[in-house]
Amino acid sequence: MTYCVGLKLGRGMAFMSDTRTNAGVDSIATFRKMFSWTKPGERVIVLLAAGNLATTQAVVSLLDERAKAPQDRSPSLLETPSMYQTARVVGNLLKEVITGSAPAGQSQDAFGASFILGGQIKGTEPRLFMIYPEGNFVEAGDDTPFFQIGEVKYGKPILIRAYDPEMSFAEAAKLLMVSFDSTVKANLSVGLPLDLLFYERDSFEIGFQQRITADNAYYRTISSGWSDALRAAFKSLPDFPMS
Amino acid sequence: MTYCVGLKLGRGMAFMSDTRTNAGVDSIATFRKMFSWTKPGERVIVLLAAGNLATTQAVVSLLDERAKAPQDRSPSLLETPSMYQTARVVGNLLKEVITGSAPAGQSQDAFGASFILGGQIKGTEPRLFMIYPEGNFVEAGDDTPFFQIGEVKYGKPILIRAYDPEMSFAEAAKLLMVSFDSTVKANLSVGLPLDLLFYERDSFEIGFQQRITADNAYYRTISSGWSDALRAAFKSLPDFPMS
Numbered sequence: 001m002t003y004c005v006g007l008k009l010g011r012g013m014a015f016m017s018d019t020r021t022n023a024g025v026d027s028i029a030t031f032r033k034m035f036s037w038t039k040p041g042e043r044v045i046v047l048l049a050a051g052n053l054a055t056t057q058a059v060v061s062l063l064d065e066r067a068k069a070p071q072d073r074s075p076s077l078l079e080t081p082s083m084y085q086t087a088r089v090v091g092n093l094l095k096e097v098i099t100g101s102a103p104a105g106q107s108q109d110a111f112g113a114s115f116i117l118g119g120q121i122k123g124t125e126p127r128l129f130m131i132y133p134e135g136n137f138v139e140a141g142d143d144t145p146f147f148q149i150g151e152v153k154y155g156k157p158i159l160i161r162a163y164d165p166e167m168s169f170a171e172a173a174k175l176l177m178v179s180f181d182s183t184v185k186a187n188l189s190v191g192l193p194l195d196l197l198f199y200e201r202d203s204f205e206i207g208f209q210q211r212i213t214a215d216n217a218y219y220r221t222i223s224s225g226w227s228d229a230l231r232a233a234f235k236s237l238p239d240f241p242m243s
Numbered sequence: 244m245t246y247c248v249g250l251k252l253g254r255g256m257a258f259m260s261d262t263r264t265n266a267g268v269d270s271i272a273t274f275r276k277m278f279s280w281t282k283p284g285e286r287v288i289v290l291l292a293a294g295n296l297a298t299t300q301a302v303v304s305l306l307d308e309r310a311k312a313p314q315d316r317s318p319s320l321l322e323t324p325s326m327y328q329t330a331r332v333v334g335n336l337l338k339e340v341i342t343g344s345a346p347a348g349q350s351q352d353a354f355g356a357s358f359i360l361g362g363q364i365k366g367t368e369p370r371l372f373m374i375y376p377e378g379n380f381v382e383a384g385d386d387t388p389f390f391q392i393g394e395v396k397y398g399k400p401i402l403i404r405a406y407d408p409e410m411s412f413a414e415a416a417k418l419l420m421v422s423f424d425s426t427v428k429a430n431l432s433v434g435l436p437l438d439l440l441f442y443e444r445d446s447f448e449i450g451f452q453q454r455i456t457a458d459n460a461y462y463r464t465i466s467s468g469w470s471d472a473l474r475a476a477f478k479s480l481p482d483f484p485m486s
Contacts, residue, residue: 157428
């Protein structure tokens with residue numbers, strides 16, 4: 001499994017991804033699931049990956065190759081005229097890789113993967129997409145300003161309740177850590193370290209990027225503090241009237 | 244989907260179940276998923292059901308018939324010598340119904356169901372079981388003092404963090420309501436009204452039973468109060484240090 005979140009904020013975007021991959025509980029490994037491409041002053045593109053690791057690595061490698069070889073027939077990630085076209089490039093590549101992996105006539109489910117794609121290209125607004133294994137995609141809007149992929153359930157209630165489009169990056173990082181902590185505690189297939197990235201709107205460069213390891217002091221504060229805060233919140237509510 | 248929880252407490256057991264069944268989002272209905280059998284002063288047996296409604300209703304109907312006709316070859320729920328044997332009766336019946344429903348040679352998955360079974364028989368301790376579609380079962384112990392069936396993920400983090408074996412029934416009801424509220428808010432296939440039941444150890448009668456409807460004042464207090472309490476808990480944690 002995997003857990004990745006992309007949040008669209010008034011001041012930009014915040015991304016977080018875990019790094020655990022597994023093929024059974026006795027075969028786990030650490031792989032980066034957050035990728036970015038930058039043309040300073042012109043565009044920033046961030047990609048978070050969930051699903052079959054061979055599929056997502058193939059897509060990222062092909063995107064990398066194309067970014068380096070602009071003569072390639074498909075427009076490179078650094079050449080697309082808009083984020084919408086960028087999402088199309090990634091979606092088409094994803095579909096191609098999945099279709100090419102599955103033996104003819106057989107189910108493609110085992111090769112499936114999905115992406116969260118966010119970024120901004122000069123002259124356009126920041127945009128955030130979720131890309132499906134079929135290659136199509138949806139875009140975040142004001143009603144649904146964030147996307148999750150992978151093990152999405154445990155960490156969703158706090159995202160729904162505490163997300164605020166006007167929050168600072170420091171608050172957004174706190175929200176992401178609480179959401180990830182609940183997920184890491186509940187599902188062994190989601191694990192530290194975590195990758196954190198902020199993109200400030202109209203900056204056209206990556207504002208902040210950090211790998212959060214298990215001994216990160218702030219993560220440990222949040223992890224133990226959230227348990228205590230939840231218990232205190234629970235205690236603050238009135239007990240059930242038994243009569 | 245469904246959501247049911249059985250909690251084992253120092254003072255007895257608490258049970259909660261939702262009542263929504265669905266076959267697609269355009270075909271929803273309300274059915275009771277909590278059942279109980281009592282021989283006052285001698286035994287109390289509580290059953291919570293998740294899965295294929297035809298399967299769970301068949302099992303409960305057969306258990307009912309056998310409870311009324313003690314000459315039946317299988318020991319009735321009111322005759323079993325122990326909770327372990329009660330779990331075997333329910334498990335075997337469940338397996339029989341599932342096997343009998345699936346066309347020969349075809350997958351039985353669509354007919355699957357599972358149960359939480361709790362209760363006490365005079366001369367023995369209260370015991371809590373989870374029964375699988377295969378008819379086998381596991382028992383709750385001190386390390387895992389509660390079982391969930393159905394849509395278990397959204398409501399699990401608060402159960403893990405706020406459960407305390409010494410909690411009162413009034414606190415247990417609060418915990419169950421918070422867990423159910425998080426689930427109801429996240430999954431349309433889990434819905435009110437909720438059924439709540441307490442069994443006090445060594446009482447050999449059902450201590451308290453209530454149906455919680457959407458206009459229940461306490462439920463509404465918890466539902467809105469928990470959102471506020473969660474946001475306050477979140478605000479109480481320090482923000483991420485950006486430097």
